[in-house]
Amino acid sequence: MSTFDFIIGVDDSLNLETDYFVAQLKSRWRDAHVHFIDDENAHSLLQWRIDTGDIYILGDFSPGGITFQAHSDPNFAQVVLWYRRIVPPEHRLVHFKDSLTTLPFEVTPDMTAEEIIKASQHEFDDDEFQRFIDSMPDGSPFHSHH
Numbered sequence: 234m235s236t237f238d239f240i241i242g243v244d245d246s247l248n249l250e251t252d253y254f255v256a257q258l259k260s261r262w263r264d265a266h267v268h269f270i271d272d273e274n275a276h277s278l279l280q281w282r283i284d285t286g287d288i289y290i291l292g293d294f295s296p297g298g299i300t301f302q303a304h305s306d307p308n309f310a311q312v313v314l315w316y317r318r319i320v321p322p323e324h325r326l327v328h329f330k331d332s333l334t335t336l337p338f339e340v341t342p343d344m345t346a347e348e349i350i351k352a353s354q355h356e357f358d359d360d361e362f363q364r365f366i367d368s369m370p371d372g373s374p375f376h377s378h379h
Contacts, residue, residue: 236332238309238353240316240340241298243325244372248296251278257319262288298326309353310346317342327375328353336361337375 241247258265258281266282277293277300284290288308292301299316303309313328320326322342329337330353338352355361369375 236330236334237300237302238312238328238330239298239300240313240326240328241374242320243327243339243369243375245297247298247320247324247326249294249320250296251294254294254319255279257315261315306350306353307346310349313340313349314344314346316340317344325370327369333357337365 255267258267262283262285264283264285266284268280268282270277270279277295279294281292281294282290288303288311290301290303290308290312292299292312299312301312303312317326317340326340327337328340328349329335334357335353336355336357338355340349344352366375
């Protein structure tokens with residue numbers, strides 16, 4: 234089973250423009266492929282693929298975040314660092330895996346590739362997950378509602 238990585242804003246204030254995202258993607262990986270989705274019920278506005286021989290990544294874009302599959306830790310870290318760089322720093326970003334086998338973590342502007350890889354490998358723990366949830370602001374998709 235493939236695991237998808239998500240990077241989303243901690244609240245609904247993140248609203249990247251599609252044209253900006255595509256321009257930034259093509260600026261970083263000039264041979265990136267983009268497929269726009271015309272279905273208004275789709276979960277994303279476009280799908281993207283990077284296949285340079287050294288890096289292979291499949292992804293989806295929506296104004297509030299990205300979903301992707303990277304086939305190595307260095308590729309994963311490249312995407313996370315790149316996305317954090319193109320999102321204005323006032324927007325807090327969170328990474329999580331759809332499998333929830335690891336803890337979600339906040340992606341801060343000062344993180345290194347090594348820190349991102351290490352954080353992404355932190356095994357899931359109920360108590361740490363609850364502390365993470367409690368640290369999220371009101372309006373966050375992660376916010377605890379107890």
